[in-house]
Amino acid sequence: MSGNGTNPERRGLFITIEGGDGTGKSTQAKLIEEWLAERGRTVVRTREPGGTEVGVEIREIVLHHRGDIAARAEALLYAADRAHHIETFVRPALERGEVVLQDRYLDSSVAYQGAGRVLDPVEIRNLSLWAAQGLLPDLTILLDLDEITARARLDTSRTRYDRLEAEKSDFHARVRAAYLGLAEAEPERFLVVDASRPVDEIAADIRTRLEPYV
Known part of the structure; x- marks a missing residue:
């Protein structure tokens, strides 16, 4: 891990936001960024795939x-x-001691390519850890929402779906179940939030968990 909540001015903090499509990750990332910036932290937001020029092409x-x-x-x-x-x-x-706030990371691969594509989740996780040289987030925020509600949200905000968004409901049900399994296996790293609640309630839960780091 990059840090453990002590001396945050000197050590970076790696936060990832996970969840199915339509769970509100972008909204909560913006609120987290603003809240941390108000507390004097330098925050960089990024995403996978697509956080670099090479990543944009892969995306x-x-x-x-x-x-x-x-x-x-x-x-x-x-x-x-x-x-x-x-x-x-x-x-x-x-x-540099900054906060990296990232939309999706290795847990997405385990959920989408492992469970969604029915590949071996252990192999996918090991591949991701090898690629990242073992780097794990200090905190992973999982926005949990059933696939039917998530799809209804997407329908109001999309004119077209990407390849993964367009998958059938059973694919997204497997993804959700995999995420919850990952969170259960690593409760010290994950914060699971009910994403069906109002935005401000979700943000309050996240801030409570983040408080020791800032």
């Missing part, structure tokens, strides 16, 4: 390529993005 392939991509090839593309992103962007920011 275009994995989310918008027309036609099939083999499941293992998709997993390797995400791992390639992760390896470059962590080495060139995330680790340098953490070494």
